[in-house]
Amino acid sequence: MSASELNNFIVILIYGSLVLLSLLKLANPLKVNKKANLWFGIFLFLWSTFWLDEVLFLITQSTIEVHSLFLVRFIQFLTPIVFYFSVLFYTNPAFKFKISDLKYAVLPVIFLVSIVLVEFRFYTFQYVIIGLILFQALFYTGLSYFTIRKHQRKIQLFSSNTEGINLNWLEYIILIIFIVSIIYTIYNLSYNANSLNFFINLIFLLVIYFVAYNSLKQKEIYPVEEKLREELISINDDSETEELKRKLISDEELVRIKVQLEELMNSQKPYLESELNLIKLSELLSISTHHLSYVINTGFQKNFFQYVNEYRIEHAKKLLKDNTKLSILGIAYESGFNSKTSFNTTFKKFTDQTPSEFKKISSGL
Template sequence: MNTSELNNFLVILIYGSLVLLSLLELTNPLKVNKKANAFFGVFLFLWSTFWLDEVFSLVKGSNVEIHPLIFVQVIQFLTPIVFYFSVLFFTNPAFKFKLSDVKYAVLPVIFLVNLLFRYFGIINAGISALIFIGLILVQALFYTGLSYFTIRKHQRRIQMFSSNTEEINLNWLEYIILVIFVMNIGYIIYNLFYDSTSLNFFINIIFLLVVYFVACYCLRQKEIYPAGKKVQEELISISSETEAEAVKKKLISDEDFLKIKHNIEAVMQSEKPYLDSELNLIRLSELLSISTHHLSYVINKGFNKNFFQYVNEYRIEYAKILLKNDKNNKLSILGIAYESGFNSKTSFNNTFKKLTDQTPSEFKKTSSSL
């Protein structure tokens, strides 16, 4: 099998995988993040259309060009914006489109008008091509950047209500953005100076790996705000505030503030709820019989930490005790991580290193030599 045949095989795999993955996301077998998965499914289908020319050419046995069709070009142009909508709903499932959101249609409408003007000969083909390329670059860069910063903001926000963020931080979406962005830039540069035909095979291999990476993570993505609608909206409103904003607002009297702060410390020390890897703001607020807003406010203002930092400091202190105790020598680092309330070794190592400037293994060796 030569390189050309291998490349054709890769094209079929990529297209088939994207269409199948799109259908799985749209049917959403886990019934989580419903709106986000619906938009992400549409994004995957639109992404698959970039291989339509090659797929139809293989089916027909001769060169077929679907891409130049106005309809196909328009839906392909919408790919970055649909991806951004999926990110919006992943990070805020309560998001609703408003009249002001008509702004999202501005670039697609300009793009469509440009295509129609060129088709009917109203505008010079050369000028139209420049506008075409410019709009594609602007749309792709703008929504790629917007998606990236929305995810980064989300990663900070979820620390306001969750003690373990690995399964809801959307890192996998961030990686997709970075990989596709780097690949596209590399492809454009290569196109300018070399024959891109020889690059297609390697690009398709990377794209296939990206598709499988996407499949691995998007199909197991958990519900990011796992609660009823009312509590979900409350959590979103809390996580939408910055910690500085949360501290500035005076939600309760000084007397109640000190009482709640004392109760939090007492419960954390006596009942050790931080050992529960699924502990979040809702569970702790129920344990203390106070609202999530009040709990978040007291933790932010009373301890100068967000919920994630506050809980994980307790976990690290507990882990230190286990690491120092010779009776726990049979426990592996992963075992100690689980015993301390962490749900992965990576999360445990990163948090431990951040708070102690040592890895758990280094801390254990230092402690045993004393």
């Protein structure tokens, strides 16, 4: 098989994979992250249109420039913003569009007007179109990235295990596509970009399979119960600072709950439950989630994730020192972690050592 034939095969795989994955996300058989998966499915379908020219050429053996069609150009322009909407709903399933969100239509309207003017031979607007495409892509890619980073900070306020709900895979997609796009643009300016098509398409195929694997196993990020979901969503990463500035409870009540919390953690050891979150811990103490968050933030100067995982790490240290029968994975599960990866990452973060390094030093080897 020649390089050209191999590239054609990869193009077919890319287009077919994106369309199939799009249909799976739209069907959403697991019924999780419903609005996010709807927008993500639309994004995948729009993304697939970028290979439609090549697919049609392989079928008809004649050049059909679908990307130059008025409607196709417009819907392709919407790809970055649709991706951003999916990120919005992944990070906040309660998000609702408001009148003020008409601002998202500004760039598409300007783009639509520009391509209409170009159709009527106002060719100077071609530069406006190129500028809008670049700006929209960079702006919404960047906005999506910072929204995910904000989400990763936020979930530490109510979850003790962030693996599986931190949306790392979306962050990686953004970074990979951004890097590949830069390489392709630089190469296109200096060399014949066609010689790079095979490698770029191969990278995109691998990215698509990475997307498929992670998006299909993405579990519900927030509780399905509306009341619980709204309670957690209302605890945002800005509230940590705000709550420190204003007292939610008196100093005496703060001290009382702080002591009660420490007694509970030492006696009942709720941190050994891998799915422990702010709601479950607040129920054990019979206080509101906002009050518990305030106590942890103000009384211990930590977020929920840090507070719970310090107990887990201390428990793991004891097992690493004293227990020679359990494996590292066994100790991870016994300490409340739900995977070896999250255990290693968190242990390293808190101690500057891996569990294996700590065990080796503790045993004097």
